[in-house]
Amino acid sequence: MSAEEHGPARSDRPEGGRGPDQRGGGSDRREGGSDHRDARGRERGAARASGQGHRTAAAPAARRRGTDLARGAAFDVLRAVDGSDSYANLVLPPMLRDRGISGRDAAFATELAYGTLRLRGRYDAIIEICAARTLDRIEPEVLDLLRLGTHQLLGMRVPAHAAVSETVGLARERTGVGSGQFVNAVLRSVGRESLETWLEKVGAAADPAGTDPVARLAATESHPTWVTRALREALVGNGRSAEELGDLLRADNVAPHVTLVARPGLIRTYDLLQQTRNAGTRGRWASTAVVLSGGDPGGIPAIRDGLAGVQDEGSQLVTLALAAANLIGERDERWLDLCAGPGGKAALLGMLAHERGARIVANEVTPHRVRLVEHALASLPPEAVEEIRTGDGRAVGQDEPGSYDRVLVDAPCTGLGALRRRPEARWRRTPADLSQLGALQRELLASALDAVRPGGVVGYVTCSPHLAETQLVVKDVLRKRDDVEILDARSAVRRVAGNAIPLGERHDIQLWPHVHGTDAMHLTLLRKHP
């Protein structure tokens, strides 16, 4: 899972660890990865020359074994995701380690597994056409093999003969000779057309009358239709054009660069940059952000020592903005992170508080995620942290009314703003999640507003742009109270990101992957009347 996490606890990785697509061993930033591969799918030409490829002196037989192992690992990841609800980014890295898959083979396996999962919707539509049968009439294991083969053909540009023969070989090994023939026939059919032609066909199948561009985009850009419609509504509801939808969906299909946060007071951004040895550049918006062009963040000393972490720039920005918001009244000494696990924002917030002589309380409901918060805050000076506690954030407002100067509610949400980081997430979520999470989001925000002192500020944050999790939650909670005003969060964000950052007409903030290069984070700043 990513450096940040959203939604009910499903991942147990400390902030400093590698997130989805935040691994070493390669990058699948292209929609489908490198386009320079030799007959066995290895990178060559520009990709190797740029140093992305890991050079080895391995003999051809050993190389062959490497790519076979990589394809086998990608298949096993898809099976784990399908069969046991596992998360690809939690399953793949240890699998690569256990099987001794490294360097270019690890990069190949990563591209293959994550890219296939992201583009599954698109590939399923193509496979259905080529197999001339509905997907429910294909064995799940065989379907995964077809998806992997299709991604090699259309997403990774592995030469067709290698993509087909290697996948057929894997099919024979894993699912029997009969399935090998079927896989061979379907993949040959896939390989007969270009990606562009397939996108035309898939789009036409999804929108035969030519009247439903959203259904067409959902199919071609591989998002569930309900998610696609919700993202369109979110664009429009935030004053952006529905015409941007394609760009947004395409941005979701590209793995983001790993972004680091230099925790203020622990390390300067300049010094973190030095430690990246020319692999890092400054972030676009947050003064704390360093963007890596490649490599393993775990190898950077500041990450190992907890002076820096892996954190999306949007997460940094909303945290910095909460700290920059204007309070009324002098006191600014107790800050609360109501939903802190696994602790990325709490670590940044804690250091921002410390710089000002304030202290943070980090609250989290799930005990094992409290351990992650403890890990994330371990490198902070003891005087920065008042308490790390296990508790239901919904009770804090009643238990400690008016106690805090600043409160962060980074609410559990669908995570629809971080799809680029979580290869399978878009296929897991359902509209039913919205109502379950919506009730919790409202209660947590109401509790935070009770817990903040008069004149204090609450930051309501989601990693989802869905209107039902953002604007509607705030509207509903405020309908029941008259002691709160919505601040113009744009001025706080401009103070920390500069005036060039594109923001809309609204007082709340919605960031976008295709505009800001961040996750689609939402921030509303609310101040209690003094």
Ligand SMILES: C[S@@+](CC[C@H](N)C(=O)[O-])C[C@H]1O[C@@H](n2cnc3c(N)ncnc32)[C@H](O)[C@@H]1O
């Ligand atoms: C979006 S994540 C927070 C991410 C975190 N701020 C970070 O940057 O690392 C939401 C967290 O809220 C927690 N949570 C869910 N229900 C809660 C509740 N009732 N009270 C407190 N925390 C809750 C989840 O376990 C999850 O860890």
